[in-house]
């Protein structure tokens with residue numbers, strides 16, 4: 001069974017998780033990427049799976065960061081069912097058509113320019129027609145009912161308390177007679193949110209995938225935020241300005257309306273003129289009205305008492321662009337709620353342009369403001385911003401109320417987690433990296449369960465509740481410490497799985513390390529001296545071989561005493577030559593060839609100095625240098641029994657088993673050198689990390705060894 005994180009991993013958009021089991025593939029969500037350009041680019045790339053081979057999609061809720069790429073999936077060949085709650089299906093028919101319309105308009109605008117320049121034209125990610133086709137694939141599910149949607153896959157939708165129709169999904173997958181229960185939190189709301197019911201408490205999960213948008217932050221509580229809202233409304237009115245509220249058309253807009261209604265009922269604010277300037281919000285509100293049965297108790301009561309937050313004398317939904325423009329002429333006294341929630345698109349931008357420079361106006365930010373958006377810049381206190389290419393001074397009051405967020409805050413997430421009586425493995429997703437990592441620490445501290453923050457595209461094989469990262473994805477995400485300088489290679493079955501070179505081999509002339517650069521092996525030269533002794537023993541010479549026969553570090557002396565030659569001459573003849581280690585040789589440190597790396601060590605005053613100056617005596621003896629491909633090659637020969645008889649190999653390697661990593665590791669150090677290499681004995685894995693500095697080699701080796709081990713066990717059979 002495999003789970004892959006194709007979105008919302010160390011970011012808050014593009015939510016998409018692939019479950020692969022028993023030859024089937026199911027997606028949970030298929031969202032649009034938003035925010036920084038490098039994320040948005042992912043909307044245009046091919047899916048890393050074949051859409052036609054996806055058996056079904058399970059959709060948590062209608063927000064575009066969860067549903068926005070469904071029409072693309074259909075466009076590229078997906079014909080299966082999309083399971084969602086009835087409200088989510090209704091909301092999607094509005095949201096996806098709107099999103100498709102935006103895609104088409106944007107491409108049309110770009111194409112006008114391209115046409116004039118005679119350049120090739122773009123096609124939209126998807127069209128309104130694609131969105132309509134997608135809608136026919138929806139299957140409406142009731143809350144709380146368990147249903148088998150595929151042989152060996154059952155699903156149940158539970159209230160998520162996030163937006164109307166939003167769901168936590170429980171998924172039971174059966175493979176080889178064993179059932180694994182996945183729980184996807186979707187976007188989770190706080191308890192006591194307006195309109196929606198509270199999130200359902202779930203008690204068991206083998207694998208829990210939980211959001212962490214506000215993993216490190218706390219919201220104001222409900223009363224506090226209503227008080228703040230009242231203060232801002234009253235202050236702005238007294239100054240005679242307009243109050244602008246950028247809000248998601250779906251969810252937030254209705255929450256604000258609800259809050260304003262409650263405050264008006266209490267007499268905390270005067271009757272208001274509220275303009276909802278977003279056709280999408282109007283349509284979404286219409287869907288809300290239609291699905292009153294899933295409202296929480298309080299909202300149902302308000303509607304029964306004819307105090308519906310969605311209608312009333314002061315609530316206006318603008319439809320046409322003209323109506324919207326007319327609002328620009330109103331200099332004060334009204335409330336405008338418009339999309340987008342992060343103020344980086346939609347009608348709110350026009351209203352900001354006409355109001356930001358007025359010191360009597362106010363802007364109230366009520367939702368999450370992602371990095372790089374206009375909303376975030378305002379929140380961060382920008383004195384001037386650009387809107388539609390024009391600079392606009394910011395004189396208006398800018399306020400934030402985070403309590404209106406439809407997402408649970410840290411306390412909300414933790415209290416939802418506390419209801420579990422059993423969790424196997426946790427994956428923390430849907431948060432910016434600091435937020436996900438911060439939240440992970442909290443979970444570890446309180447619940448003592450394994451927690452991972454997956455990277456984008458990373459995939460894990462689930463063995464029971466144990467998550468093993470698969471080889472390919474891990475290698476793509478390989479990261480070295482900042483000051484690591486050296487080369488790395490991993491091979492499985494003699495096939496190179498990963499190769500990388502980092503930093504400089506010669507600092508003065510800025511020569512870069514390459515995968516073929518030879519590095520000083522430092523104290524690992526002893527291992528090669530001992531290997532040479534085993535070779536001699538295999539030829540019938542009586543030589544001391546076991547650790548207790550020669551004190552550690554004296555194998556070169558043994559070798560010299562036995563043969564009457566220089567030890568490096570014997571190693572060259574008995575090991576490096578026969579093993580075909582062509583770029584490995586003994587060099588005096590002051591006579592290095594261009595393809596061998598100079599070693600760097602931290603000298604006085606923290607400056608990096610070449611090791612030749614740090615260890616004068618080192619120049620008196622040649623040092624063994626080798627490249628990463630040579631060490632990997634050597635390991636394969638050794639492990640496969642081609643270089644020495646098997647008993648000899650066992651004896652040779654006995655002192656080097658590393659229990660923690662589950663492989664054999666030979667480590668060599670010297671000033672300005674740190675080398676680790678090894679692998680599995682009789683197994684197919686070989687790993688080498690060589691460094692001409694003193695930082696980061698172990699970190700790199702540990703990652704590669706662990707992933708190599710997982711990749712070896714995985715045997716590649718889970719990949720397509």
Ligand SMILES: [Zn+2]
Nearest residue numbers: 061063162187
């Ligand atoms: Zn959401």
Ligand SMILES: [Zn+2]
Nearest residue numbers: 012063065187
């Ligand atoms: Zn989301």
